[in-house]
Amino acid sequence: MEAAAHAASQTDAEPRTYLNHETSLWEWLTTKDHKKIGIMYLISLAVVFLVAGLLAMAVRLELMSPDFSIMSASQYNQTFTMHGIMMVFLFIVPSIPAILGNFVLPLQIGAKDVAFPRLNLASWYVYMAGGVLTVTALLVGELSTGWTFYTPYSSQQGTAVIFMTGAIFVSGFASIFTGLNFIVTIHKMRAPGMTWNRLPLFVWGLYATSIVQVLATPVVGITMLLLILEQTLQIGIFDPALGGDPILFQHFFWFYSHPAVYIMILPAFGILSELIATFSRQRIFGYRAIALSSVAIAMLGFLVWGHHMFVSGQSAISSIVFSLITYLIGIPSGIKIFNWIATMYKGSVWLQTPMLYALSFLFLFTIGGLTGIMVGVLGVDVHLHDTYFVVGHFHYVMMGGSVIALLGGMHYWWPKITGRMYNETLGKIAAGLVFVGFNVTFFTQLVLGSQGMPRRYYEYVDRFAELHMISTIGSFILASGLFLVLGYALHSLFYGKKAPQNPWAAATLEWTNVAAIPDPHNFTSTPLVTRGPYDFHKADEVFGGSGDGQARGDGAGSDASRLTPPEAAPSAPKEDASA
């Protein structure tokens, strides 16, 4: 935050931007500007990602070889538990909506802000309260339940569990606030002419996500509350020692935690549509199919939770029904992949860093999806359940999907957020390291799992040693890529080239109608939307160009200066703007 403010102070001579306007710490902490709240979330989440990532490195280091050890079994259990909890509940679930959704959504629909700016600020504070409770949980005791909190093990673990479940309960409200805000914003704050069929697909992704956030998050809140009540009042709900049922807990837990997977992946789908369309300069293939399949996934996502429980002891009939619905939800995801690839057909594909992440996503998420089909097969899941195959599968979806899309999105919108370009060469190198490191780390885990290596093992039998070693080496490559991203991002804040208004020649409003660094109120005049978000093909209208001779592009390619971005959408008539 300070860094960003510092960068902005050097541009005093230039027009008012959201970064040089109201720059004191107090003004940041009380801001109702969706862009600043997005940045506050970005900083908080970056810290969580760093800590949770270092925990993952500790886990990989411990597992490097059967004889090598850096910690005790109890410490190992706490390490993977905190890695999982922080990554899932405190990082990936809020990440894309809270950072990029907050920053980009109002800009993309031509709005001044979200519908409830105070609620938006409250969501950040609630999230931070969840963070404080998490730290408290670590201080009051050991937390070694795994991120799934399965009873009765979690019932026997004491006060740390109560604080941690309290943290998840509280930070859930941050999700609900954001979701509620986005739904109302998308319904009520669109600029004139921004019809549902002209919504950028990132907005559609956020819309579907918000529905899931608002409907599913209360369930995890209730579950966590029941866990706390059971432990403090000794009422039997989930703990068999008190007369409760552990399988009931699993139903409750997955009823939220499966839809949570869609909270993580739907906004990533949205980012991907933006990247593929812009860097292929082609109308997205099957716009309507992509938009509606997101909503279909959001709805069906509530009906498949039981596929986590094929060997739990739930009835065979339930398992069979859940398996069938699981396949139905796989199909819309497949359709999206095909549509994105078809979008490149007869396009003009520009392999800048964000596009490299988009192509990585297609590669990795396809593996994530296909391994999902594998674990959805009833007879095969019995063998694969709770092995490293599942660990590999969900990392391909959550990291190979959500986190890679987030990285792509961060690179794509970085110029708009900071007003600076990053180093394109380093960006491409880092994208390569992340891609290679990720596959070396997690593909080996797929093999480990199908060979029978169980999850959450501190020690393992010798026949798994070789693959564990390769996986650990991969994790070092992956980490080096991510640290490189951190390095050049920080460098860019201070020394990066000033970004033009539309370095990628994108056609959505945040690029065509918003200054290089956005105005505190986003638009100088309310835009009137006259075409779809990816209508690059309407060449005469879109590529008219302002011809102001200003150098554009990021300067990495020598021909980037000749790039002419789409022209701005016209202003709406004054009476519309005041309405």
Add this chain to the structure above:
Amino acid sequence: MNDSGTFWLPEAASTVAAEVDGLFYFVYWASAIIFVGVVAAMIYLAYKYRRRDPNDRPEPVEESRLLEISWIVVPTILVLLVFTWGFQTFVTLQTAPPNAYEIQGQAYSYGWNFEYPEGAQTTDELYLPADRPVQIRLSSREGDVLHSFFLPQFRVKQDVLPNRYTSVWFEATEPGTYELFCTEYCGVGHSQMLGEVNVLPADEFDEWVAEAGINEDDLSLVELGELQYQRNGCQGCHSLDGSAMAGPTFQGLYESERAFADAGSVEADDNYLRESIIEPDAKVVEGYGSGIMPSFAHLSERDVTALVEFIKEQE
């Protein structure tokens, strides 16, 4: 165990394994073909339509209904095929033949007890007859947590719960030694909750099961104590050779001076040992955590006495 597995799957040693493996490889190859197709198309298009000029103005592409319908219909048919096949295998896995040989299995933190109809009892070792369907009825000890019974070479897995029975069945095909893993996270000893599966030819198994039946009443207290030491998983945390594990070693424990975390100390006499078995957190020796060892109050009076006598023997 010989290493005759494939790149993806370990050796197959049960009748159902062949079926599961066939299905695994069908999904695998179908996935591999789709994946290669997707990646090839991606690379081809990204190269063929690479940007040649920053001001390229590509022609719009008309969406093709036929294409879109085909990539909805073909995957749907494929997944329904896979679902049906997986469903049939699952039904096979769930339906034990009526003539299956029944073994009782009990999981605890951290180990496995098995009891055979003829009276034999084993800990962390499962003996099985080859070529004969076996059903194992599983439960977790009262007050214990969830575990999961996983035989990778047999392709079967079943969660084990403290408040109900679950069961798993299979038919071993090859005599040999195989792995038993716990796959439901259960605490510090989770990765040590391993067992050994010994598949014997039918006649050898019959011999073994006839000899292995032990009458506990015939054992001396120390012998019974050793049996209980293994059966209750004490060896997971308490060594007999002086080496440090999650709990204090039993070697030289009796009549030694015990210093506690709260600064008191006491000599380890019979009553101290008894208390530590029944109420482990009453006195915690310095350097060890409380809340780690479960109570063994459910043991019979003779079993507790036998354990105390056994510990006294470890000089």
